[in-house]
Amino acid sequence: MCMASDALRRGAPFRVWLILIAAALVGPCVSAPDAAERRTSRPDHQDWHVVSVASLLPAAACTASKASASNSSALNVVHRQGPCSPLQARGAPPPHAELLNDDQARVDSIHRKIAAAASPVLDQARGAKGVTLPAQRGISLGTGNYVVSVGLGTPARNMTMVFDTGSDLSWVQCTPCSDCYEQKDPLFDPARSSTYSAVPCASPECQGLDSRSCSRDKKCRYEVVYGDQSQTDGALARDTLTLTQSDVLPGFVFGCGEQDTGLFGRADGLVGLGREKVSLSSQAASKYGAGFSYCLPSSPSAAGYLSLGGPAPANARFTAMETRHDSPSFYYVRLVGVKVAGRTVRVSPIVFSAAGTVIDSGTVITRLPPRVYAALRSAFARSMGRYGYKRAPALSILDTCYDFTGHTTVRIPSVALVFAGGAAVGLDFSGVLYVAKVSQACLAFAPNGDGADAGIIGNTQQKTLAVVYDVARQKIGFGANGCS
Numbered sequence: 001m002c003m004a005s006d007a008l009r010r011g012a013p014f015r016v017w018l019i020l021i022a023a024a025l026v027g028p029c030v031s032a033p034d035a036a037e038r039r040t041s042r043p044d045h046q047d048w049h050v051v052s053v054a055s056l057l058p059a060a061a062c063t064a065s066k067a068s069a070s071n072s073s074a075l076n077v078v079h080r081q082g083p084c085s086p087l088q089a090r091g092a093p094p095p096h097a098e099l100l101n102d103d104q105a106r107v108d109s110i111h112r113k114i115a116a117a118a119s120p121v122l123d124q125a126r127g128a129k130g131v132t133l134p135a136q137r138g139i140s141l142g143t144g145n146y147v148v149s150v151g152l153g154t155p156a157r158n159m160t161m162v163f164d165t166g167s168d169l170s171w172v173q174c175t176p177c178s179d180c181y182e183q184k185d186p187l188f189d190p191a192r193s194s195t196y197s198a199v200p201c202a203s204p205e206c207q208g209l210d211s212r213s214c215s216r217d218k219k220c221r222y223e224v225v226y227g228d229q230s231q232t233d234g235a236l237a238r239d240t241l242t243l244t245q246s247d248v249l250p251g252f253v254f255g256c257g258e259q260d261t262g263l264f265g266r267a268d269g270l271v272g273l274g275r276e277k278v279s280l281s282s283q284a285a286s287k288y289g290a291g292f293s294y295c296l297p298s299s300p301s302a303a304g305y306l307s308l309g310g311p312a313p314a315n316a317r318f319t320a321m322e323t324r325h326d327s328p329s330f331y332y333v334r335l336v337g338v339k340v341a342g343r344t345v346r347v348s349p350i351v352f353s354a355a356g357t358v359i360d361s362g363t364v365i366t367r368l369p370p371r372v373y374a375a376l377r378s379a380f381a382r383s384m385g386r387y388g389y390k391r392a393p394a395l396s397i398l399d400t401c402y403d404f405t406g407h408t409t410v411r412i413p414s415v416a417l418v419f420a421g422g423a424a425v426g427l428d429f430s431g432v433l434y435v436a437k438v439s440q441a442c443l444a445f446a447p448n449g450d451g452a453d454a455g456i457i458g459n460t461q462q463k464t465l466a467v468v469y470d471v472a473r474q475k476i477g478f479g480a481n482g483c484s
Helices: 002-009 014-026 035-040 096-117 120-127 349-353 370-387
Strands: 048-052 075-079 146-152 157-164 171-173 212-214 220-225 231-244 247-261 269-272 291-295 304-308 317-320 331-333 335-340 357-359 366-368 390-392 401-403 409-413 415-419 424-426 433-437 440-443 445-447 455-457 466-470 475-479
Touching: 171 231, 335 349, 335 370, 349 370, 366 370, 370 409, 370 440, 370 445, 390 440
Parallel strands: 157 269, 171 247, 357 455, 366 445
Antiparallel strands: 048 409, 075 146, 075 304, 146 157, 146 231, 171 269, 212 220, 220 231, 231 247, 291 304, 291 466, 317 475, 331 357, 335 415, 366 455, 390 401, 401 440, 415 424, 433 440, 466 475
C-alpha cells in the first residue's frame, strides 16, 4: 500500500489510485532502494567484481611470461606450489585444508615472536654479557610462499629460494651437510666458489646476529629455530649473489646451512627481506637504495616480480611504515578501516589500533581483529545475499564460503583496505575469495583468536598489487595492476 499512499499524498487522480491499490494486492510493497544501494547493486560498477566462473581456478600449465618491473634487478616470482615453480613435484599439491592449517601455524608463530620480543625478560637476556644467547626465533614458513631464483657463488649456481619479509637472515643448504632435508637441486658447495669466504666471529655481521657462536678457528656460526621447530644452523659466510645476468651483489652475507631440518619443502633455502641489517634488502641498500617492491601474481600459473630499489609506480598510494621497537624485523602499517562494495564497515578505529598490523609475504590469509572480521563478514554476506548464492561448508579457518556450481558468471562485492593517511587500496578479485573449487569459494579473511594480537595482511590480499617498501622514506605503497 506504500505506493498508493504516496499517490494519495500527492493528490493523484482517483483512477490512478485504484490501479495502485490493485498492484499492491498482487505483491508486497518494496521501498525503492536509496542511491547507495542502487550504486552498489550495479554489477558493472567498480564496487563489484563480475567474474567468469571458468576463470576461478588456475590453469594447469604455466602461462607466465616475465613480469615487468622498474629496474634491472627484478627477479621473477612464482608460487612454490604452482606449475611455474621450479620446485613443482609430481602428483597433486597439498590439500587446501592442509595449506590453511599450515598458514595458521605461521600466524601463531608471528604472534609468539611479537610477544617474546616484547618481553622484558627476553630483552634483558639479549642485552646481557657473558651469557649464551637464545637461538634466533624465526617464524613458521608454512607452504603458501613464493619463490625466486638467484645465482650464488663464482661461477654462479642457480638456487630456488623462498622469499620472506618476515625473516632477516638468508641461507642455503651447503655441502658437506651432516643433516639436511631433501631439496630439488644439488647442495651449494663452497669449495667450488672462488669468491666464498667465512665470516670471522669478530665481524660486525656476526656480532649483529641474535644467535651466534664461534668455531675453534674463530669463524662465526649461526642458528635459527623457526616457530614450527624447523631449524637451520651452520657457518655465516660471504659470497657473490647474482640477481640477473648483469646485476651482482659482491660480498653478500648469508648462512651456509649444515644442519637443516623441518618443513622447508624442496626449496634450496630462504631470502630474508626483513628490517634487520643482515637481510638482503638491507645489504643491497647502498647499491639500489633502501627499499624493495614486489608483485604477487593473481594465479599460481602466472608470474610476478621482486625488485630491489627502483622507483615506485605512479599510481601507488602510500601509508606510513610504523616502527615498533618490540618487533624490529616486521613491517607495520596502520590499518584504519575496511570497505565492502564501496561502503565503510562500521567499526571503531580503536579496534584496529590495539596491536597494529603487519604486512607479510608468507602469510596466506589476512587476519583481522575479531570485531573487525565479524563486521566485514556480515557486510560481505549481506551483499552476496542479493544474488542468492548457495552457501558452502567452511574450509579450515575460512567460515564464509559459497557454491557457484551452475553459474556462468558471479558478482562479488569489492573489498578495500583503508590505511592511515587516507590510502584506500582496492583488492583484486583474487584477493577477496580463496577458491578451493567452484563449489567452495570462501571469503579470504579470518579473525585473530585474540583482539590483542597483531593483524596481518596476507599474500592473498596482496595479489596483483605493486607493494612498495620505501624504507628510506619510511612508507609502504600499493599500486593497482602491478604485475602487468
